Amino acid sequence: MAEHDDPAAAAARLERALERIARAVQAPQPQVDTTELAARLDRLIADMRAALAGSSGG
Numbered sequence: 001m002a003e004h005d006d007p008a009a010a011a012a013r014l015e016r017a018l019e020r021i022a023r024a025v026q027a028p029q030p031q032v033d034t035t036e037l038a039a040r041l042d043r044l045i046a047d048m049r050a051a052l053a054g055s056s057g058g
Contacts, residue, residue, distance in 0.1 A: 018041075021037070021041075025037065
């Protein structure tokens with residue numbers, strides 16, 4: 001992945017990844033610590049919000 005990736009392409013990949021995560025944790029017996037996963041996603045979302053708030057042209 002390029003350092004300065006196209007934001008729309010990166011957002012599309014992120015959306016697909018989040019959909020895969022959602023399907024995985026909805027499985028009958030998810031093999032993931034959902035509490036830890038939620039905390040990690042919360043941190044990533046907070047970082048993304050901060051980046052978007054600080055960007056020009058958003």
